[in-house]
Amino acid sequence: MKNAIYLFQFYLFLLILGFSCSQKENKQAESFPESTEVQEKSERKTILFFGNSLTAGYGIEDYEAFPALIQEKLDSIESDYQVINGGLSGETTASGLSRLDWFLEEKPAIFILELGGNDGLRGISLEETEKNLRGIIRSVQEEYPDTKILLAGMQIPPNMGQAYTDNFRKMYAEIAEDEEVALIPFLLEGVAGDPEYNLPDGIHPTAAGHQIVAQTVWKYLKPLL
Template sequence: MKKFNSTIYMSGKYLFVGMLLLALLGSCGNNADKTNDTGKQKREQLPAQAGKEKAKTIVFFGNSLTAGYGVDPSEAFPALVQEKIDSLHLPYKVVNAGLSGETTAGGKSRIDWILRQPVDIFVLELGGNDGLRGIPIAETSRNLQAIISRVREKNPQVKIVLAGMQVPPNMGRTYASAFRVVFQQLAANNQIDLIPFLLENVGGISHLNQADGIHPNPQGHKIVAENVWRVIQGLL
């Protein structure tokens, strides 16, 4: 009887141990499954998180050409550049900081206000009104340089693009030639990108401009947007 009871006890002991092992194995299996599930969920979430890249800012700082004088804001070249960016799903937003009638002196006085927001790419489009008013080229150059220096001081990593401009020869050939060169010199001295002539294939072409012969119409702005895009697309 004692032997029988001992056998029962031993059998029960082994049965208990076996059940315990099965329970532990089952628990490990469940934990492994949970771990795998968690890892799978994290992997599935990665693409979505990677796609939520913070948008960077492109500021177009200029005069009436940038502001889109005489056309709907959606037809001005900065808005058309935004359309190109959106079509490529690039993480950039365009800020139109154009002000009609702005000179380089005026831009210099308001640049600090513009720089209150983060800026990743800064497109400087000023100088045209200086040329039309016959402002001394040395003064225009100093003001543009001051704006460039202030932007870099605020953010050394910012990418700066300078929009070149030309004036009609009625200001005198010497003035017109020196005016054109000043943008090339500033771009070279500061090692920044240059749009050789913002109004390339638009300036002086009547059917691409409004009645004043100065400001592009919607069709003209499309060409200006292409002129800009050729330079900035490599920076995006």
């Protein structure tokens, strides 16, 4: 009788052991597709949008901002790029330069610089703004020489005087030429000053405005892909 009990217990132990191993193998097998997916995602090249509230999508949903629309466009053509939105409302060129290192950890293949608008609205000296923009560009170039840089030009109303406004507009083209980077002449082309495409503050685009901005960005981004 005792032998029968021991034999039963032994077979029960083998059954439990076999079930446990089977469960472990199933879990491992299930983990492989997920690991492959993570690996494939990590191998995608990065496009970093580095800017202020325009890039961040102030006043609208994240998915309505032009960086998200660019991601949709990239996905539609099965591109291997992923977009990171590094926009921060209120950002100036000085604060952007100070937080740049943290974002450069993303090792961007394409770096889109959209800063300076807040400098202009606050009347910060053009020399200071220009120095910071060049500093950001050169920092990216030194860290990642192969990274392609696209500078987004900006314009401001003549609140600070016509000379300041004119020189502010010209500054972006001069920087792009000197630093040998690509240029979007005016990010808000077809949007700025049009109430139909701007929030009540007259500064930030609506969702419809961001659709136009995305088209403008895509025009200059596509050749860099």
